[in-house]
Amino acid sequence: MQLEQNRYQIQGVNVLDMAEEFGLPLYVYDADKIAEKIGQLQAAFRGVPLKIKYAAKALTNVSILKLMRSRGIDIEVVSTNEIRLALLAGFEPGQIMYTPSGVSFTEIQEALDLGVRLNVDSLPLLEWMGQQYGDRKPVGIRINPHISEGGNVKIQTGHIDSKFGISIAQRDQIRALVEQYSIPIIGLHIHTGSDFKNADAFLNGAEVLFELASDYPNLQFLDFGSGFKVAYREGDHSTDIVELGRKVTVAFQDFCHQYGRQLELWFEPGKFLVSESGVLLVNVNIVKENPARTFVAVDSGLNHLIRPMMYDAYHEIVNVSNPAGEPKTYSVVGYICETDTLGWDRSLNEVRPGDVLALKNAGAYGFSMSSNYNSRFRPAEVLVFDGKPYLIRRRETFDDLMRNQIEVDFEEEISVKNN
Template sequence: MSSPYHLQGIPTTTLADEFGLPLYVYDADRIIDQINQFRAAFRGVNLKIKYATKALTNLSILKLMRMQGVEVDVVSVNEARLARMAGYAPGQIMYTPSGNAWTEIEEAIRMGLRLNVDSLPLLEQVGETYGSSVPVCLRINPSVADGGNLKIQTGHADSKFGIPHALRADIARVVAHYGIVVEGLHVHTGSDFKSARTFLQGAEVLFDLAGDYPDLQFMDFGSGFKVAYREGDHVTDMAELGAAMSEAFGAFCARYGRELELWFEPGKFLVSESGHLLVGVNVVKQHPTRTFVQVDSGLNHLIRPMMYDAYHEIVNLSNPAGTPTTYDVVGYICETDTFATNRVLPEVRPGDVLSIENAGAYGFSMASTYNLRSRPAEVLIYEGTAHLIRQRDTFEDLTRGMVDVDLLNTVETI
């Protein structure tokens, strides 16, 4: 297994030298290991993995997923376009909108994507416009609350996501009225759930609802599998989950009368631990109460610590044997911009390279150009070779699309 100091045998600091800082680096071996672990947990069922593209949206990452037989889940038409560029057929792409404009829904249907309907008004509009010609999946809100930060829970009763299970009769009425073909049922409880119990609660909701729909081809249970962000973190026991879900799904299929496909949409689980955000130390700044390590990155590159209070391990690649010292690691953005507080690291010096770990999911994909800062380059380590898979933003990239209006010479009309 690769360490932060060597990725597939490549010293990580040499990547900083070759590609510059800050830099996102992804280890393809770790992604493939996670895919294999997932499959191993669900032996004996007709499993289909749909990678949640939003977690890490890069053409080369999607191509790697396709090479591994993993399909995709997207939440926008642009994500679907990228998946098509990566070689996916429309039928391999699940499109899950959340209050998206009707014009985008129509475009997704024209593209031939599988449609996951998130609301009763959308179901009504699809039925009124397309009748029985467009099969749909129904995203159901099971009123199940579990997991990490409330901001990443999506299955509780007050969440904006999905059609509340309590509206079961209304769903059936709309489906019957327009003759809509329901090919799948979907539930997603949110991220960082801690036990198989949560998944089974959501599963029972779908198993019960399935009796209303005789033409189902699959059931999609989303994702939410917890990965470790620090030593001793609780993680989802995939073997336990796989055994429990496979048994429950097999029993359901027997009752339903035929075997369905079992779908999941892992994002973070597949890519989080593969990712390392390499940053350079600009300043070590002594205050009376604390010592700040100021790096050449910030919430514009990795917003999770500020948005979700997320913990990310930080490794001093340049001075691993230095004297342990307590620091606040902060960014260069003109906001409160903190990666870590009261973090013990080997002595940090200006010019050192730090690695922020578990940065593969919702890192670059949520990055911005705030403060008119460039987004980092991205590198994928595949079969022992470092491949540049996204160039660093240039000033021209940052200003592309701006329109230079000569306001001083604009004639004012009264």
């Protein structure tokens, strides 16, 4: 993807041309960037049997899932609807790892009926699996290692107060249930959060799994989750994938030697694979000069990209319509009837009404966390593949907003009652 000054293109396709063809606001994804990130991971772990399980929640468009499958990637899901999307995209049930968090046993049953693999995240679920299936259904176990790592506290998932996984302090209880019901344990899973800057965070979690693995002689894989840090601005730190591959490979192979046989090493990247592939293109409605600052109001907001307001996430913003304009300082805000600032005090080439702005690193948790708040439509999505833009989701319409609503004429009901 090239969005540098005077080169606002994705695989040679000008983003302004896509804005004109498909309308704004618009999510655009670069298939080449996704392939590049997949290649980085595969190259870094050539020394081990690696399986990459794309964390579908980051971006669930079925065309993106098909692209992942075509690149030899498996998939990790967190709901039965994500399972159905994965199956629709052509994944075999055995390629799908389902890692729920506190869902109903009814949903678990639905997932198992679809034939997917299950990561167990609680002692009650482990016991239910034993009572329902005994030794007939192999499962993985998600462990909470009591490690506080990662970025924003809202995306830290491995600390002692986290709802995710079974506490490592309950190791004896896990083993007791497994032995009581003869539950086949084929994998151990850990995911302590996101935005890890170096390999040491993974090695800390790995040591927990290596130690726990001695309880289970028939493991097939260890799943280290994900959390790779991506760069959101110039000079921002990102996870050194080469260093990660080198250090984790050595530690994993040493473990396998001690364990007595070779296991598979799994990762579940979501943001790492798709974040940099995506941009959100928006139109400038007005430029509003206040005494304190100048606001740029656009035709989008937290209903389309909630990460800045939810996580204080930084997304670089570029004025693609005026690359030669004099830089000025603006705060870019949305049209939602609530504070929905997309970027405070940004240096942008002069912004005028009607200009198109591009918000970078918008591929992960952008559309997938979008909503119809304020009864706004969600945007269209486009995937650029082999130099050609493909519409992979139509823009919503008013009919979409009304599709599941049921109109009841209470005025007539009240009139009948009063008469």
